[in-house]
Amino acid sequence: MRGLFIRWLILTAAIMLAAYLLEGIHVTGFSSALFAAAILGFLNAFFRPILLILTLPINFLTLGLFTFVINAILLMMVSGVSAGFEVASFWSALGGSLIISLVSALLTSLVSERGSVEVIDLEHKGDDRWEL
Numbered sequence: 001m002r003g004l005f006i007r008w009l010i011l012t013a014a015i016m017l018a019a020y021l022l023e024g025i026h027v028t029g030f031s032s033a034l035f036a037a038a039i040l041g042f043l044n045a046f047f048r049p050i051l052l053i054l055t056l057p058i059n060f061l062t063l064g065l066f067t068f069v070i071n072a073i074l075l076m077m078v079s080g081v082s083a084g085f086e087v088a089s090f091w092s093a094l095g096g097s098l099i100i101s102l103v104s105a106l107l108t109s110l111v112s113e114r115g116s117v118e119v120i121d122l123e124h125k126g127d128d129r130w131e132l
Contacts, residue, residue, distance in 0.1 A: 006111050007104075011037040014103035015085070021099060024092025025085075032084025039081055040100075043074045071097035 012033045019027040027033045051070050052059065059066040072093035079087035087093045122130045 003111055007108055008034075008037055008041060010107045010111070011041060011100070011104055014100040014107075015040070015096075017103055018096040018099040022092055022095050024088035025096045026088075027086075028084035032082065036078050036082045036085035039078045040074065043077060048074060068094060068097050068101065071101055075100070 012030070015033045015037055016027060016030070019025045019033070027036070048070065051073075052067065055066055055070065072090060075093045075097050076087050076090065079085055079093075087096065122132060125131050
């Protein structure tokens with residue numbers, strides 16, 4: 001449960017960073033970003049897998065880059081539901097989806113299911129071999 005809460009905060013920070021970096025995304029405050037992150041997390045959990053399956057051929061042809069378009073569409077859906085979160089255009093949503101995806105992937109990879117930060121310590125064993 002703690003890991004879920006930390007991931008929610010990471011998604012909130014990613015949304016606020018996207019709003020800071022892009023002119024087309026506006027967040028009125030931390031609570032609005034927190035609410036937008038909750039809605040985005042819900043959409044990512046329930047609708048994103050369905051959309052990925054439905055768009056599998058085009059996703060395959062674009063080598064997975066169409067996933068960012070799906071994320072942009074979900075971000076625009078969140079903008080339509082959340083009062084304090086606004087996305088001006090599709091291109092702003094696409095840029096925001098890139099930023100949010102990168103930040104979330106980098107920071108979430110460090111958080112375990114229990115909510116603790118885990119770092120893998122590898123030891124070089126010569127040539128091209130690494131061991132835990």
